[in-house]
Amino acid sequence: MPPFPHPAATALRTLASAGDPSQLLPAREQMAFTLGFHIVLVPFGVALTTLMLVANYRGLRHGDDQAMLLAQRWSKVAAVLFAVGAVSGTVLTFELGILWPGLMGKYGAAFGFPFTIEGIFFFLEAIFVSIYIYGWKHLPPWAHFWTGVPVVLSGVGGTASVIAANSWMNQPGGFTLRGGRVVDISPARVFFNGAFWLEAIHMLFAAYIVAGLMVAGVYAVGLLRGRRDRYHRNGFLIGFLVGGAAVPAQIVIGDFIARAVFNDEPRKFAALEMVPATDTHVPETLLGVLIDNRVRYGLQIPDAASLLAGFSPATRITGLGAIPADVRPDGPTVSVVHLAFDIMVGLSFALLALVAWYAWLWWRRREAVPANRWFLGCSAVSGLAALTSLECGWVVTEVGRQPWTVVRVLLTRDAVTTQGNLWPFFAASLAIYTAVGTGAVLVLLSMRRRWHSGGDERVDVPYGGPDRPPAGADPAHAGDPGIAGHTGKTAEGR
Structure with missing residues (x-):
């Protein structure tokens, strides 16, 4: 992903310095907006298809037509969001060349390689999404299920490819710069650079958390409104278990990444922890801002930053003052990075508490879906919390x-175009993304209204009619209460 700020940075950033090109601010703001829009769609392209397959498997294995109905509906939502993501991702690709010729012109031979791989995965995903949607009415049940597996794998591969490009910006390698030209490129070292594995795993876990908890939140609202049929219980449980299972692992991976940043990118770590001067026994600052190289309005925990960075209060942390002035981030930039980091971490631990709450409620009553209204209320907003955490994570890295x-290789002011007025281009991008986003929301709302009324689904259960189990399922499980722990007719809840 491009190395530019999120729109949240706009309110706090100062005017561009006199030495910066006039195109730098609009170029950064445009990239911020389009990246901030596109990143919302990524988790659904990666993880919603996994939820779809889980429900599909449940329907085939246990004759659960409500799980099958979920799979069918989620596949349609995934197709809509995939189409929107294709549009927003294509615009991002054009922006890289138009706005940042200093990056693509000199380093494109190395930086562009992961995007070539991503393009292959994108086309594979598009092909198999189409086959999977078509296959609901035209393929045998298990053959249809297996056509969904490449959709999931392509989404994972495509995301990992984009993260390879982004992580290469943090730890560039796999090339030689000779006479101002990139030569001797090693595609493997470009792709599997020093930051790749941690960043790729971190993003994939984030995608599963966001998609899983967003889906769970939708069905939690239905449960709060008294719709405790198997359809809503299945929808909540599949989403919550997939998303919730990734939360503890994500926190562990995040800790490894923070320590890797401490070792490999001391400048970024100084911004994350808002450390003005190099020192030991550095406190952990919660919230706060950096004004005149002094930390203001923050709550400080003595020695905690040094302890977390090196497992010892005596760990020395490089401060912002040790960074050369021409490449030192200014106070507003540091404040934005630090606050985004605090919000990301804080929300992650709040989600971990929600997962622990679910485990405790299950241990006490053995209910797959607890009836506790406070728990369901928190679950209903957990997806928005996860999405906010994801956006803040990208603020931190960009x-x-x-x-x-490209760290220690290319400054952003040297990468930006020097041609033309970019503000009209930015305005056009705003209009395009607003239209696409509005259209997507209207389509999804229309689908929701139709499904809520039961209009076209009563006679459209895949592989079979509404009163019999899916073809190929074990008839003995036709009335199985399934993972929701709910007894009743197989078509209940329509």
Whole structure:
């Protein structure tokens, strides 16, 4: 992903310095907006298809037509969001070349390689999404299920490819710069650079958390409104278990990444922890801002930053003052990175508490879906919390890299175009994304209204009619209460 700030940075950033090109601010703001829009869609392209397959398997294995109905509906939602993501991702690709010729012109031979791989995965995903949607009425049940597996794998591969490009910006390698030209490129070292594995795993876990908890939140609202049929219980449980299972692992991976940043990118770590001067026994600052190289309005925990960075209060942390002035991030930039980091971590631990709450409620009553209204209310907003945490994570990695586009190789002010007025281009992008986003929301709302009324689904259960189990399922499980722990007719809840 591009190395530019999220729109949240706009309110706090100062005016561009006199030495910066006039195109730098609009270029960064445009990239911020389009990236911030596109990243919302990524988790659904990666993880919603996994939820779809889980429900599909449940329907085939246990004759659960409500799980099958979920799979069918989620596949249609995934197709809509895939189409929107294709549009927003294509615009991002054009922006890289138009707005940042200093990056693509000199380093495109290396930086562009992961995007070539991503393009292959994208086309595979598009092909198999189409086959899977078509296959609901035209393929045998298990053959149809297996056509969904490449959709999931392509989504994972495509995301990992984009993360390879982004992580290469943090730890560039696999090339030689000779006479101002990139030569001797090693595609494997470009793709599997020093930051790749941790960042790729971190993003994939984030995708599963966001998609899983967003889906669970939708069905939690239905449960709060008294719709405790198997359809809503299945929808909540599949989403919550997939998303919730990734939360503890994500926190562990995040800790490894923070320590890797401490070792490999001391400048970014100083911004994350808002450390003005190099020192030991550095406190952990919660919230706060950096004004005149002093930390203001924050709550400090003595020695905690040093302890977390090196497992010892005596760990020395490089401060912002040790960074050369021409590549030192300014106060507003540091404040944005630090606050985004605090919000990301804080929300992650709040989600971990929600997962622990679910485990405790299950242990006490053995209910797959607890009836506790406070728990369901928190679950209903957990998806929005996860999405906010994801956005803040991208603020941390993109704004935290400033003023570099490629760390220690290319400054952002040297990467931006020097031609034309970019503000009209930015305005056109705003209009396009607003239209596409509005259209997507209207389509999804229309689908929701139709499904809520039961209009076209009563006679459209895949592989079979509404009163019999899916073809190929074990008839003995036709009335199985399934993972929701709910007894009743197989078509209940329509």
